[in-house]
Amino acid sequence: MIGEQPPGVGASGDRSMAAGGSIGVAISGDNTRVVILPPDAVHWARTVQAPPEAGYLPGSASGVFVGREDELAGLRAMLTGEGTAAVTQAAVRAIHGLGGVGKSTLALQYAHRYRGEYTLVWWMTAESAESIVRSLSELAMSLCPHWAGAASPDERAAWAMLWLQEHSDWLLIFDNIENPAHLRPYLGTLHRGHHLATSRKATGWHALAPTMALGLLPLEKATDLLCTLVAFPDGTATDHDRDAARELARTLGCLPLALEQAGAYAFQTGTDLDTYRQSLGLVLDEVTEGIDPERTIARIWDHTITAITDRNPLAVTLLTVMAWLAPDDIPRTYLAPLAPTSIALNSALGVLHTYNMVTFTDQKNLNVHRLVQTVLRTRGNPPPGRADAERLIHQAMPSHDGSPAPAEQWQQWLPHITALAESSPPDHMAAAETIMAYRTATDYLHRQGRTVHAVSLLQAILAHAERTLGDTHPATLTSRHQLAYAYKEAGNPERAIPLHETTLAQREQTLGHTHPSTLTSRNGLATAYDDAGDLERAIPLYETTLAQREQTLGHTHPSTLTSRNNLAYAHWKARDLEQAIPLYETTLAQREQVLGHTHPDTLTSRSNLAVAFETAGDLERAIPLYEATLAQREQTLGHTHPSTLTSRGILANAYANAGDLERAIPLYETTLAQREQVLGHTHPDTLTSRSNLAVARAAQRTSSSTCPPDDHTNASTPRPHD
Template sequence: MAVGGDVGVAITGDGARVVILPAEAVRWAKEVDAPPGAGNLPGSTSGVFVGRQGELAELRRLLATDGEAAVTQISGVRAVHGLGGIGKSTLALHYAHTYRRTYTLVWWINAASTEQIVTALAALATRLCPQWAATTGVQERAAWAVLWLQWHPGWLLVFDNVEDPADLRHYLGTLPDGHHLATSRTATGWHTIAATMPLGLLDADAAVILLCTLALGQEHASTSEEREDAAALTAELGYLPLALEQAGAYLFETGTSMADYRVMLGQVMDTAAGGIDPERTIARIWQHTLTDVERRNPQAVTLLHAMAWLAPDDIPRTFLAPLCPDPRSLGEALGALRAYNMITYSADRQNVSVHRLLQAVLRHRPATDSDEYPPGRQDAEHLIQRATPDGGTDTPRWEQLLPHVVAVAESTPPHNPASTETADAYRAAAHYLHDQGRDAHAIRLCRAVLAHNEQVLGDTHPDTLSSRNNLAGAYDSAGDTARAITLYETTLAQCEQVLGDTHPHTLSGRNNLAYAYESAGDLARAIPLLETTLAQCEQLLGDTHPQTLTSRNNLASAYESAGDLARAIPLYETTLAQCEQVLGDTHPRTLIGRNNLASAYESAGDLARAIPLYETTLAQRKQVLGDTHPQTLTSRNNLAHAYESAGDLARAIPLLETTLAQREQVLGDTHPDTLTSRNNLAYAYESAGDLARAIPLYETTLTQCEQVLGDTHPHTLSGRNNLAYAYESAGDLARAIPLYETTLAQREQVLGDTHPDTLTSRNNLAHARRAFQAVQQGSTATPIDAVDPRRPSTTD
């Protein structure tokens, strides 16, 4: 994309930011061509590939027809319980090699997280434009790669090991001129993303051929006795390709016979009868393989046990170095693991990956003593402790570390709480995400910190109360208001009991709960709580204490939500003046006050004061917080809304489209602020007379609001009113009137009989009924303006 022909803008898709590229980089993205056969496939087709020709042909058909496909594994008669090892990546790799000459470029992407997708795209920029890529960061390179793919059709992107299908939504929508192939362990969540192709276990004959070829060598013609032994062993292995590959590698390297290997498995674990559990079957193989690896290099097993608790992909070698005395011993230990296919190297050999099924087996190995941690767990915790940056400014290091910190946090054994030092690492990572405006991404870390504090400090220790409050805040940021409120209520009750009714932490908890009530549309509980909290803050902390200013701002916001602008605006004005005086002109809380005052002016119809205030706030937030910080997105949304209110759709619509795209990336598809942006964009389309785009967007938004916020949330009611108004504008009174009637009844119940939004609904319904009567009588109804009740999103 180009702005004014000079500046390129590309969304990286990692949920972090929108990147502006220099003009020369945009030109290179258009002009640089990929060399013939360009790609980065992690292997060749010289290996063994059996039993998948039908799937290969079906995959080609799917891609040739739709351009998108997801290879998944599902439960069936021989269920694999969603675990990996079914051969998805192997099939995708074979497809890529088979048809690579039909594509302009084939690019392999480790897609377990959005961060890894961005890193892989950045590597594409390095491959195609190395001189420029060497001078810039990961985000810029990823943005350049997206831009290049938009200019050069006919490529294949392989997204390997996708954890969340929604992570691909942006790429499928932004990059339509090529083929997307995804592999994933999950069969669900793809119905709105791409066509799926279930991949089952190998059939018995193919499994025997694969095992014989791997164990005996491709040049060896197996005997009938060997095939019989292989048939017995493949049944024992559950016909799982990964298990067959692991066993074959071991048998080939050690010279062990298949019959002996099967006997040894029985010595390690009990032989299962029919209905073999695939995980336990794989555990049998890996237990014996690990025994041999340990004989060869004991340090290799130590490394593997530690890696079992980290994220499976892109584990930096330097990250593992503390477990080995020197680089030579590290290389030898990793080499021993690679010899048995226990790990794989990245192309540059600087990172290693472990299959997630192997991790699952290793994590369930029992401790040697009831008081000890499972093997490798403490080593993994020590690794993340040592790797944690001292501050939050080392972004590249943090982004590399985050997946592993989260993996360690999520895999905490139930009876082995994390140490205080490990909890500190979780807390530091959550703080980094908070500074990035990504609180919703910190939920798992906040959970881990809370669990640690509950176990170590007790349920009502002040640090436990603080961590519980932080988890509630993360839920609130993610749009999960119901869970946030429950947690806030619990925390407040405990603060009142332990710290007292007027302790600063209690006042903060009361403020947070009230704000959550307001977010949920429950003003009847929010306003009295905010009034009480403000009075206490003024009395105990002083009139201009930051916490008092926050309470005053929140009370003004609640008054505005209730339609009481006569009380809201003076309170906003007072709060802003005090923030400027006490905190400074560009402090984040000052910017919040400025944004909210502008919103109140707009609600009062005073656009002459609202728009300049919005423009100033947006410029300051971009400078202070960054271009895609959630509060910056709020300012952009609100300014666009004000432009729209002023009738300037030429400026409003592009700004709304940009804001929606950024919120989808940063906050997620169904976050309340994303829903607000989608609703606002639909309204702008409607104002421009483009009902063909407005109505479907309204319908989607209403469905999402009902699902995420509930049937009678104020935002849901706004969405219902707006959809009815769009139906009426399209002349579809048969759908508009019932929707108006439902909305009015719900607003009377939730907001009260005289709330401004209730009056709007009553006015809109009356107008629609008159229009219907006029149609029946063959006359024309007098137009009556229907008020749009959308509230621009504000922040606390």
Template sequence: MTNGVAPEGGGPRATGARSVAARTIGVAVTGDNARVVMLPASAVRWAREVEAPPGAGNLPESASGVFVGRQDELAELRRMLTDQGEAAVTQISGVRAVHGLGGIGKSTLALRYAHTYRREYTLVWWINATSTEQIVTGLAGLSSWLCPQWAAIAGVQERAAWAILWLQWHPGWLLVFDNVEDPADLRHYLGTLPDGHHLATSRIATSWHKIAPTMALGLLDSETAVDLLCTLAFGPQHTPTPEQRQDATALAADLGHLALALEQAGAYLYETGTSLADYRQMLGQVMDTAAGGIDPERTIARIWHQNLTAIEHRSQQAVTLLHAMAWLAPDDIPRSLLAPLCPNPLTLGEALGALYAYNMIAYSTDRQSLNVHRLVQTVMRHQPTDSDGHLLGRQDAEHLIRHATPDGDTDPSQWERLLPHVIAVANSTPSRNPASTKIADSYSAAADYLGDQGRNAQAIPLYKAALAQYEQVFGDTHADTLTSRNNLASAYQEAGNLRRATALYEINLAQRKKVLGDTHPDTLSSRSNLALAYQEAGNLKRATPLLETALTQCEQVLGDTHPQTLHSRQALASAYQKAGDMERAIALFETVLTQCEQAFGDTHPQRLGSRNNLALAYQEAGDLKRATPLLETALVQYEEVFGGTHPYTLTTRHNLALAYQEAGDLERATPLLETTLAQRKQVLGDTHPHTLSSRNNLALAYQEAGNLKRATPLFETVLTQCEQVLGDTHPQTLHSRKALAYAYQKAGDMERAIALFETVLTQCEQVLGDTQPQTLGSRNNLALAYQEAGDLKRAIPLFETALAQYDQVLGDTHPYTLICRNNLARARRAVQSINKEVQQPHQQRSSLSNRQRAIDHPMWPQ
């Protein structure tokens, strides 16, 4: 675009269908309503003769006076104005394509552009363009500024007409139309005034295609947003501490990197001295608070309230939808999820269209889902309550979740798309809204799905939310409440948090005994679950008597071959196995298998499972001749009954591979492990706990084959994934860390190996307790690493401590106790050997390390 110049001979040009202009005898100018205004000849002469001083304009000050980032956008805006036509309109692009959201920095960018290039223009004039009346008033202000002697006696319409005439006579100006509500309001001015630049800012995303080219303005990037917030909150001379920078990063993310919100927050923090952390806690309450020069009418909450008022005039249903979406996850909200609030597709489209027009939502590429800015959600959640005192939109959001909750065996993609929204609703449950067992059912169903996927850490918040709802509606001892509490305990157990799991199981057992009686099947189930938690925590002294009691009661109440009796007998056998009493364990496992064969038939899942468990017991007892054929038979039957890639089949294939590995047959073990890993990745996903188990054991097979180049990277991958998926102190993560330490130790990298072993021991002590078997094994293995590094002064006391604790916890004849005693003896003999070598320096010292054994080798039989 070039600056317009009047045709030779002088006089303003009139362009556009509804534009009229005259030269010296008066002027007729059309505005938004095509009103004709006649100006006196003297006013027309002044319009031609009055010159604007250099750099003239009426630019406002920014709220903060700080401008950061946006250099690319500034250059793009300049390119659009100088290369493409006569006008450019800035619109706002929120994160993930939320276009034109109020507060994103439209006006700030336009103001920066005007200041940067004001010397390139004959005049820069800023106009509040919220309505046609304000546009006229803004133009009238130009005449008052340039020709006060005449403007003082003229009306608003005459002054606006004079301003248009002046702009026609003096090309090369910039008009900034700020906050345009209706793009059509500009059409007549663009036609009347072709000889300068027009720059408009607007929250409206639609209706610009016939008016002017547009530019989408994105959110501030993270670093720029944090820089702006820190500058405003602490002052430009202050260098934030790392802690302040970290808090600012978190607050900037909460504010969605929205420019006006950052300015508003920075001004408040600077003026009040409030900490960033406290501001985050108050976020929903302070979005309508002006401080430090912030215009009270330009706070985020006030701007968006104006948007809602305008939207409501177009579609009341749109406001209802936005209130409901405030409680969902901000991204990827399916249109189909919203349908229950707008069953008519036409009505739904109109409602979403109204929200989109004001940039309160953004569509995905296929327009089948939409996004809402996080701060919009925060502000909407803090709107006044309805007539019943309930938070607006909350019950609608719960209704949407209940309606969308899948039933039965569902395509996982349905759950995956719904899960973020279920979790968002569960995490934001307000105390003032009524509890609902229906939404609790949805939380439980979602948690069950996550548990089936091995994502128990994600399931825990949902089970907690469900339990809270059941407790409020039914009370503490209702059957549904007790079931919900049991599910939460189980999730904690699967996630490795045995302390919380045990506490919940203890509460549930006491309540079921009180409500249902000591021998009710649910009470027996609670007793068994508590015993298994004790067992997993290594507290066999409490676990075994409970399991023995549970088995006796099941036999008496349910019968000798009832499924729950068989499960109880199997659990007791597992306790004997963990205690090292393989004789009693194997006898019970054999009994269970025989009874399953009699009760269920040859291919029933419970019978196949009991065959698998007996095989693992034979394997642990060193009887691979009996273990391997059982696993081979079980695998064939699982493949026949469930198919080659069913999780049960994969588990059995995995365990058979471990049996081959234990027998030293790596040629058969390694391909099976590789196949199982590939199938688990395909069926369960790359980070499912069973997939991690396969990857870990394949790495062990590579390691045993002497291929550390393939083993170590696999161990490192497993550890990273365990930390991300299961958490830093989950038992499986500790196993993985231990396995990587072994690999470093085998590679001779004792520095990294010892550091990892020390970390594992510290975490075991903190999470599992000082005498839990896994802690004792970690203590033994760290002692072995110290010994291999030649640090016997640190190794022997650790062996001594571990042995004393093994004696106390597992007994004098437990295999682990025997291993630890042997390791201590060999370490002491190594000291004696060293002393002799000092006395007889030419005597060769034998190596003992290869005859010492680690405890709790991290092979995962899943």
């Protein structure tokens, strides 16, 4: 895998960026994807208004909402209070707590109760950066279908970001955030509405949002909830009924999900609460955090599954299959092959809904609670439903017939194939067609520049190859190298290095030291060492790889140029400029000859060389290169492309360091304005530009000529990788 990476400023990491104007919008998940929107799309983003009560919520407001009124009022006060306290700071609130405690229910209730206060309410599944982008894509389809229908998912997400920047008084709900850092680009860019997040994670929020720790229900509130759910014949619970409900609530640890499922069971079967509690057996064990949600749900499930089986055995089959898929937006069409008719499918799903095992998001999709999935996956060996789930996901694979598939099919399918890989039981032997589906998903993600999201798929592929082919089979070595690369892209060199070391040793032994695959492994290991800060081991490997590529591929082969750039960069990091500068000069000359003067890789080499010259204190040679690179990036990439902003920022620093503040300050002003537009007012790179401009203006007032080159740190461009 070979390709030059863009400069670091505003172009890497978990960032999402949006900008107006005809240039378009740049957005990113874990990898940067620059999206250029046409002028008509920008026009629609600015002019399209949300219809009354527009938005998407995954269900209606609960008719049974007990015990959370104080939290609901607190949410409202927090969101509206922050919104009025600082115009530029979006109102943000994060709800965290263990699974089944009612975080999503509280967020949904808030959205319904205050829907009239917002121009748009949009619920987003937020387990990953990709799922957030997918939800934004769906927002664009909802608001502007006449344009979005012909656009790609990334273009739609970019359009949605621009729309949110242009309009106000909206509410975004990020449900089930696994990594709080995934919120950072949205909080830093979208300031004209409210953000509400739910998460099981209690940490990682201190720099992002105030949090509300949602605990178990108080015992009396839990008792009220059970009494309401059971709906006693006279409409009022007797003292005996309340005593039975109180004891059952205590047995279930006052966990809302458990209470809801127990109440649904008692109501549907007519079982009184005291009898139901006694049938559960011993009081559930407690762990350090209090109630153990998995054990609680498992004990309830033993009774519920019996009742569901008696009513509709197909419903149990469907539920065991859904346990292995992503919990949200499971298409009914995926489950259809399990039912003899659509009527039978709908009837079985209706039974599951009656027992509170699934919720319907719309006419096409449904959700199952993550805690229910976790419990179901551990019941039996072989685990029930796994084989059917693998078969159904393979059948649903996009392009299964060889024809190109719409992007929407990929976006719908990827969460479920990924969940299938992540949930694979220990020592499970996946079917051959399942591994083929994993590879298909991995290839698609790599083509989209999203290799970081393929880690779980690659782990499953490697485990299968090791088990079926052995450790040293070429296919196993390829799978191991690909997984190591994905770890490195995910910023985890500690996991990448051992895999690269093993792969390199085995390829040297089986293929020889100069085989192209061996050279790829050696370069991969060197970059992993480099990323881990171990230049003493990285540089010798870079040198060896470069020499062998020059010998076997030639001095101007793209892979050779990659190796030379890698080695130059490592020497630059080590501040060995006598080694770095000649290598950068050679790489630039050869890329100009082979690729042309305005190719992105050539521009990267020119910028690298300029940075090296300036590091050496040679501004006379650095500044003309900076100027040429900026002019060419403006021409080829546009004025607001992240690489262009990097070039403009480091040129301003070079002018300032040369004492030429008259030329530095206008560039700082332009860079700041464009970063505010593209990245938002609170993005770290925007803050860097604002600081640089302030220091330059202060230096001008005091006739000082020193301005700290903060952009230099970010301007050192990452190497391309095999």
